[in-house]
Amino acid sequence: xxxxxxxxxxxxxxxxxxxxxxxxxxxxxxxxxxxxxxxxxxxxxxxxxxxxxxxxxxxxxxxxxxxxxxxxxxxxxxxxxxxxxxxxxxxxxxxxxxxxxxxxxxxxxxxxxxxxxxxxxxxxxxxxxxxxxxxxxxxxxxxxxxxxxxxxxxxxxxxxxxxxxxxxxxxxxxxxxxxxxxxxxxxxxxxxxxxxxxxxxxxxxxxxxxxxxxxxxxxxxxxxxxxxxxxxxxxxxxxxxxxxxxxxxxxxxxxxxxxxxxxxxxxxxxxxxxxxxxxxxxxxxxxxxxxxxxxxxxxxxxxxxxxxxxxxxxxxxxxxxxxxxxxxxxxxxxxxxxxxxxxxxxx
Ligand SMILES: NC(=O)C1=CN([C@@H]2O[C@H](COP(=O)(O)OP(=O)(O)OC[C@H]3O[C@@H](n4cnc5c(N)ncnc54)[C@H](OP(=O)(O)O)[C@@H]3O)[C@@H](O)[C@H]2O)C=CC1
Ligand SMILES: CC(=O)N[C@@H](CCC(=O)OP(=O)(O)O)C(=O)O
Numbered sequence: 001x002x003x004x005x006x007x008x009x010x011x012x013x014x015x016x017x018x019x020x021x022x023x024x025x026x027x028x029x030x031x032x033x034x035x036x037x038x039x040x041x042x043x044x045x046x047x048x049x050x051x052x053x054x055x056x057x058x059x060x061x062x063x064x065x066x067x068x069x070x071x072x073x074x075x076x077x078x079x080x081x082x083x084x085x086x087x088x089x090x091x092x093x094x095x096x097x098x099x100x101x102x103x104x105x106x107x108x109x110x111x112x113x114x115x116x117x118x119x120x121x122x123x124x125x126x127x128x129x130x131x132x133x134x135x136x137x138x139x140x141x142x143x144x145x146x147x148x149x150x151x152x153x154x155x156x157x158x159x160x161x162x163x164x165x166x167x168x169x170x171x172x173x174x175x176x177x178x179x180x181x182x183x184x185x186x187x188x189x190x191x192x193x194x195x196x197x198x199x200x201x202x203x204x205x206x207x208x209x210x211x212x213x214x215x216x217x218x219x220x221x222x223x224x225x226x227x228x229x230x231x232x233x234x235x236x237x238x239x240x241x242x243x244x245x246x247x248x249x250x251x252x253x254x255x256x257x258x259x260x261x262x263x264x265x266x267x268x269x270x271x272x273x274x275x276x277x278x279x280x281x282x283x284x285x286x287x288x289x290x291x292x293x294x295x296x297x298x299x300x301x302x303x304x305x306x307x308x309x310x311x312x313x314x315x316x317x318x319x320x321x322x323x324x325x326x327x328x329x330x331x332x333x334x335x336x337x338x339x340x341x342x343x344x345x346x347x
Contacts, residue, residue, distance in 0.1 A: 005032045006331075007071055009095075011087060012078035014038030014061050016188045017100050019050045020320035021076050022057050028324065028338030030331070033057050035072060037064040069095060076323055077101055080187070082118060088146075089122050096330060097146045098323045104129035104148035105216055107223075115212045131220065132326040134335060135269055136162050141329040149326060150220075152318030153179050153213045153236060156247045156310040158220050159272060159293050163265035164251075164258060165225040170306075171252035172225070175232040177217075178248045182241040182284075185314045193238075200240045211236055243315050244284030249308040255299040258306050262295055270336045271317065271325070282311045289313060290342040291321035316342070 008025065012018040013036030025033050036046055036059040044061050047054035069092050077084045077099035084101035091097065106112035109123035120126050130140050132147040133155060141147065150158065157177055164170045183199050193199070207213075214234045221230045251258065259277055266272040275282065275296040282294040290313060298307045312318050321339055328335045 005030050006073040006327075007032060007034045009033075009035035009037065009067050009069075009072045009075045010078060011037050011064055011075055011084075012080075013046060013059070014041035014044075014049050014188075015078055016184050016315060017319040017323075018076070018078035019046070019053065020315045021078060021323060022046065022053060022059075024316070024320055024324055024338065024342075026056050027341055030333060030337060031074070031324075031327065033059060035059065035067045036061050037067060039063070074098065074327060076320075076327075077103075078320075081116060085121055085126075089125070093145075096144075096327075098132070098149065098327050098330070099129075099146065100149045100319050100323055102148075102151060102212070102216070104146060105131060105150060105154075106219065107131075108219075111215055111219065115215045132322065133158050133162070133220070134322055134325045134329060135159070135266065135272060136224075137326075137329065141326065142332050144330050147326045147330060149319065149323050151213050151216055152181065152185055152245055152312070152314040153211075153234070153247065154216050154220065155318050155322060156245055156293065156312045157217055157234070157249065159312075160247070160249050160262070160295060160308045160310050161217075161221055162224050163261045164253070165221055168225055169253055169257050169261055172227070172230050174250075174252045175221075175230070176250040177232060177234045178237075178250070179234065180237045180239045180246045181314055182243045182245065183238060184243045185245065185318075186238070199238065203237055203239050205235050205237045207236055209233075209235075241284070243313050244288060245312050245314045245318055246284055247310050249310075250300075251306045251308060252304050253306050255297060255306045258308065259297040262297065262308075266295075270340060281309055284311045284313070285346050286344055287311050287313050287317070289316065289345045291317045291325060291339045292344070293317050 038061040074096040081101040085103040109120040129148045130144045262274045
């Protein structure tokens with residue numbers, strides 16, 4: 001516990017990751033949300049929008065331009081990409097920022113504009129932001145002013161692949177990732193194809209061969225490996241559940257070496273568990289509502305191939321939980337503060 005809890009503004013509190021950040025901060029001893037912003041829903045209270053938060057943190061939802069930044073220590077950016085940088089670049093310098101959008105994940109603004117179809121308004125800041133995959137960000141996180149949380153898919157995928165990069169213990173030309181996300185991954189706004197009646201009882205791939213998370217994943221793999229030509233095949237699917245993410249990585253390598261590298265990488269980490277070889281495959285329900293990531297490694301009957309599965313909750317480890325873990329690391333606190341009491345909701 002600090003003398004004075006940090007005062008937090010949740011930008012985009014009327015959306016899924018914003019509301020989840022508010023929910024999770026209820027358990028945090030050192031951070032208190034004092035401002036919540038929205039756009040179309042500004043003027044309501046949080047519990048008007050999210051009745052499950054009634055009596056917890058019932059803040060007024062206001063426009064970002066009406067926040068009194070003098071009293072704010074940290075902002076969680078839970079805004080659409082593009083909107084996020086437009087707002088973050090106007091914040092006073094004393095406000096630390098944990099951004100959940102993709103706006104500060106690319107070290108190279110040219111790569112950003114290629115993936116997102118717009119110029120970055122602050123190329124130097126994106127080049128210097130910390131890429132906040134918590135377990136891999138290292139010492140640079142402590143004292144940082146701006147941390148970019150990874151996308152939900154890159155979070156689960158890089159958890160599997162980064163420990164295999166240096167030394168490179170897999171065939172770097174044969175990385176194939178099949179990924180599935182619950183519908184909250186697409187945000188709360190109404191989007192064609194995301195209605196219950198169009199999602200339930202079906203399954204579809206999207207962004208096939210073109211998804212914007214592919215260059216994000218490749219950036220981090222190449223940085224870790226000290227290379228510039230690693231490419232991956234990544235195919236995401238939308239599945240009929242609210243939250244949860246499941247990734248299956250098809251690799252070439254030695255099953256024991258891969259299992260050993262992953263086990264060593266996450267030994268002692270509170271949120272990442274590498275299951276013993278031979279374990280039943282993890283289920284998204286095993287991590288639902290928690291900041292956990294579970295990884296399991298399997299030999300394939302096809303010679304020399306290995307299958308690695310990872311599951312996370314996209315709204316916790318894939319966004320709001322990891323954002324809080326990152327703030328803990330930025331402040332030099334125990335990384336598990338406010339997050340370690342979460343138990344999975346099962347079934
Ligand atoms: N959902 C997920 O699983 C993950 C999401 N992310 C990223 O986190 C960010 C937030 O995602 P998510 O919570 O799902 O999105 P939502 O669509 O659920 O929420 C978006 C929020 O941004 C606000 N907003 C939208 N447009 C504007 C604007 N022009 N000016 C100010 N505020 C605006 C909305 O306000 P209002 O509703 O009042 O209009 C709402 O509060 C996105 O960048 C997303 O890509 C990252 C990892 C995982
Ligand atoms: C199911 C679904 O639509 N998921 C989103 C990813 C959510 C996420 O991580 O988005 P950001 O990179 O914007 O933070 C998508 O595929 O675009």
